[in-house]
Amino acid sequence: xxxxxxxxxxxxxxxxxIAGAKNAALPILSAAIMSxxxxxxxxxPDVNDINVLIEAVEKIGARVQRVDRHTVKIxxxxxxxxxxxxxxxxxxxxxxxxxxxxxxKYQSAEVPLPGxxxxxxxxxxxxxxxxxxxxxxxxxxxxNIIASCSHMHxxxxxxxxxxxxxxxxxxxxxxxAEGRTIIENAAKEPHVVDAANFLNSMGADIxxxxxxxxxxxxxxxxxxxxxxxxxxxxxxGTYMLAAAATRGDVIVKNVIPKHLExxxxxxxxxxxxxxxxxxxVRVVAAKRLQRTHVxxxxxxxxxxxxxxxxxxxxxxSQGTSIxxxxxxxxxxxxVDELSRMxxxxxxxxxxxxxxxxxxxxxxxxxxxxxxxxxALVIAGLAAEGITVVDDIVYIQxxxxxxDGKLRGLGAEIQKVDxxxxxxxxxxxxx
Ligand code: UD1
Numbered sequence: 001x002x003x004x005x006x007x008x009x010x011x012x013x014x015x016x017x018i019a020g021a022k023n024a025a026l027p028i029l030s031a032a033i034m035s036x037x038x039x040x041x042x043x044x045p046d047v048n049d050i051n052v053l054i055e056a057v058e059k060i061g062a063r064v065q066r067v068d069r070h071t072v073k074i075x076x077x078x079x080x081x082x083x084x085x086x087x088x089x090x091x092x093x094x095x096x097x098x099x100x101x102x103x104x105k106y107q108s109a110e111v112p113l114p115g116x117x118x119x120x121x122x123x124x125x126x127x128x129x130x131x132x133x134x135x136x137x138x139x140x141x142x143x144n145i146i147a148s149c150s151h152m153h154x155x156x157x158x159x160x161x162x163x164x165x166x167x168x169x170x171x172x173x174x175x176x177a178e179g180r181t182i183i184e185n186a187a188k189e190p191h192v193v194d195a196a197n198f199l200n201s202m203g204a205d206i207x208x209x210x211x212x213x214x215x216x217x218x219x220x221x222x223x224x225x226x227x228x229x230x231x232x233x234x235x236x237g238t239y240m241l242a243a244a245a246t247r248g249d250v251i252v253k254n255v256i257p258k259h260l261e262x263x264x265x266x267x268x269x270x271x272x273x274x275x276x277x278x279x280x281v282r283v284v285a286a287k288r289l290q291r292t293h294v295x296x297x298x299x300x301x302x303x304x305x306x307x308x309x310x311x312x313x314x315x316x317s318q319g320t321s322i323x324x325x326x327x328x329x330x331x332x333x334x335v336d337e338l339s340r341m342x343x344x345x346x347x348x349x350x351x352x353x354x355x356x357x358x359x360x361x362x363x364x365x366x367x368x369x370x371x372x373x374x375a376l377v378i379a380g381l382a383a384e385g386i387t388v389v390d391d392i393v394y395i396q397x398x399x400x401x402x403d404g405k406l407r408g409l410g411a412e413i414q415k416v417d418x419x420x421x422x423x424x425x426x427x428x429x430x
Pocket of ligand 1: 128
């Protein structure tokens with residue numbers, strides 16, 4: 001089992017290049033199989049979740065050719081089955097996007113029902129409600145969702161809850177239904193917009209993505225295209241917060257600054273200086289951070305996927321901060337680990353009350369999930385002494401070359417896989 005070992009206390013300085021967004025790449029890779037012509041996807045992040053989905057797509061018969069580390073060509077004309085195996089969904093929940101893609105293209109899909117996960121129970125009732133509205137018969141049998149349709153037609157769908165996954169999944173299937181579908185109370189995240197842009201590049205007719213109401217005119221067929229995935233706002237935000245936590249000076253490159261506004265606003269409140277370029281953001285944290293309050297909300301609110309990282313940062317702020325998680329019920333599992341590093345945090349329901357301290361101290365901690373793992377790395381980078389983060393397999397699901405990029409900013413961090421290597425690192429950093 002690999003770990004990150006970190007000697008903290010080094011201010012991060014320099015430039016870091018952001019990869020394509022995992023959460024846009026997952027639906028886009030799934031949707032790519034909806035064309036029988038070749039689709040070329042560029043700027044795919046080289047992270048575990050994407051590689052697992054590529055395998056799942058190959059298993060149902062699509063041809064996938066890796067052009068280079070960040071580019072693949074996909075051809076969905078050879079798909080031989082509409083059933084996704086349990087192994088794939090077990091590793092990544094987002095293989096549920098194959099449900100919308102297969103249903104849209106073949107009017108038939110069978111995907112195992114994803115179970116609960118590390119951050120909450122995560123039902124998918126809104127996805128299924130949307131599929132039923134456009135004419136699919138949806139049933140659950142032996143742990144699988146089985147959706148089939150003889151005539152897929154447009155419908156007016158009002159989502160009960162703002163859901164990224166449901167919005168994109170319904171958008172995919174409805175883009176091949178006959179007639180017009182309207183999704184109200186749609187999610188507005190940049191990855192929803194990116195998925196819509198991609199579908200449109202294949203010939204779909206989707207308008208309004210990025211607003212509450214998405215209008216889709218169904219089309220019969222998709223063609224091939226070349227498409228480049230949008231930059232990852234969560235990866236970018238993680239480096240911005242790491243810069244702040246270490247009182248560093250970092251230029252985060254290849255980003256869309258507009259997507260980062262909620263994070264930038266919080267960093268301003270904390271006393272950091274932010275400079276926005278056309279496709280970069282510079283974070284300078286010269287003095288001790290101030291306190292602030294954070295509440296997670298759907299986009300353009302503060303993203304739940306940045307909540308653990310800002311929680312880690314606020315442990316070092318002057319005064320008391322309150323963090324409220326309003327999207328997922330189980331997103332404070334990093335708190336006990338941070339407490340081992342000296343943080344002063346109390347969780348009550350969906351709220352964490354954080355009394356800032358001057359200095360965290362390095363400790364052995366374990367990554368409970370993807371973003372919580374990133375938060376522990378940020379804490380380790382800021383802490384005095386050595387931190388070992390276990391279970392980094394979670395972090396590798398969503399961050400490309402995390403340790404390499406941090407080393408590029410001057411961090412003392414290594415990926416290791418034995419006690420001996422941890423010892424060697426400790427000796428090398430003195
Ligand atoms: C996506 C992101 C995830 C992010 C989340 C919120 C991907 C692969 N994952 O997850 O990183 O944290 O958006 O920005 O893109 N809900 C229901 N019924 C449904 C669907 C959702 O009750 O059918 C609830 C969820 O339990 C949650 C809320 O709606 O409380 C939002 O979930 P949703 O936006 O769907 O998250 P995901 O698409 O799963």
